[in-house]
Amino acid sequence: MIRLYNTLTRKKEDFVTLEPNRVKLYVCGVTVYNDAHVGHAMSAIVFDIVRRYLEYRGYEVKHVMNYTDVDDKIINRANALGEDPLKLSQRYIEDYAKNLADLNVLPATSNPQVSKTMPLIIKFIEGLIEKEHAYPAPNGDVYFRVVSDEDYGKLSGRKLEDMQAGARVEVGEMKQHPMDFALWKAAKPGEISWDSPWGKGRPGWHIECSAMNLAELGEQIDIHGGGNDLIFPHHENEIAQTESYTGKQFARYWIHNGMLQLGGEKMSKSLGNIISIHDFLKTRSADVMRMLVLMGSYRAPLIFNDETQDAAEKSLDRVKSALRPASPSASGLAAGAAAELAAQAESTKQAFIAAMDDDFNSPLALAALYELVKAINTARDNGANDDQLAPAQNALRELTGVFGLQLKEKTGSSEAEAQVKALIAERNEARKQKNWARSDELRDQLKALGVAIEDSKDGTTWRWS
RNA sequence: GGCGUCGUGGCCAAGUGGUAAGGCAAGGGUCUGCAAAACCCUCACCACGGGUUCAAAUCCCGUCGACGCCUCCA
Incomplete structure (x- = not known):
């Protein structure tokens, strides 16, 4: 049984879907007016893993x-650039879609x-007015x-009374x-506008999600x-609008990801402490993110x-170490x-599922994966051949795939x-002659090329690092 | 000021009543010509002060601190 922390109840709850074996999942995307940053990446990845796990x-x-x-903001930016707002947003939609693809x-x-x-x-707004949940203002x-x-x-x-007491609530003269x-x-x-019963205008921020939810997934999700x-x-x-409109409970489970922190502060466009996804991917891989x-x-x-990025990168290397082939002279395992x-593979799988079932406890699931990593590496050290390692x-x-990790070498x-092979051949020759100085020199050269050398009884292996 | 989340080893981070998972870093070891990789070993009394309990990181109260929201925001 999957359990989810529900923001609505502030508790973990059993996950029971509206329809058996089907999940209606709506995730708020981005406002498209400039480059998305790694905070958006975090959110996208969180829900990608939710989706992948539910499918798993x-x-x-x-x-x-x-x-x-x-x-x-789109309108302001478009004005500043002298561009059509919908063209601008379309450009950034395509850009964000590419970001997501790059992040797997x-x-x-x-x-x-x-x-x-x-x-x-x-139509949604008209319905709310009809039911007296909304009213047109004179302007x-x-x-x-x-x-x-x-x-x-x-x-x-929150309670309405509490919020009125707050200092930062502005009373618009048009509001009741x-x-x-x-x-x-x-x-x-x-300004860009659409015709409506109330004159030319455009939607407020919240109503769009209520409407798109209704259009794509129906009254309840x-x-x-x-x-x-x-x-x-x-x-x-969104809840207020949709539930007032349909008279039914809107979403059963509300799940929210935490904020990515840069320098102790939330990364956000308003604060300007931004690292774009494009920039991140220039130096790190999607797997690291x-x-x-x-x-x-x-x-x-x-x-x-x-x-933390270095630690993530090293942790990935560790997982990858288990995927390397058996040593060339593997004699086979008893x-x-x-x-x-x-047995370890099976128990890791069970532990992984138990961890993820519990509100997507990925750190605990990772711990299970490391146990399998260790078991595989130990088996290889003990002479397991490729056939024995394969399962x-x-x-x-399979499990790292649920996390969307690609683990590419x-x-x-x-x-x-x-060139690398030539250098290695030369080095092997030097080693045969016990010319360690030359051998080490060549190893340094290879390192400079980004190649890691590993010598063993059965010869030298190498890989790009 | 209000609402909410949280405070675990050098760093990241699980664990919500029975004497602290895991990863990174660090130190030692096996292997190696030396390395590297892998493997083995070592490394915390859980912000502070009270309380409940046979027993608390884990429950309750208080203090301090951090972050988020209350305005656009993944």
């Missing part, structure tokens, strides 16, 4: 991730966009009436209650996810610095030892490879 456990997952392509994030089942959901958004805005929603604040644990929020914003002159910075107001308002995410709980803040390795290595591949061009 036999669920058919319908995974929806939206793009917010109509928004103040599986494409969502669908990627709805605000600009393509306008009729439904308008052409439409607001959601928070006092009409008796359990408003249930996700974030300071916490009322815009469903529709009247267009300012020259299993899991709604996103960064924990979206809990309030975004997800709170994924490993970084896996090393901690998805709900906790992720400490992102050189030290039957008992081979059976032991098979355990396949199990390791580095490669070089064929010319470089030819």
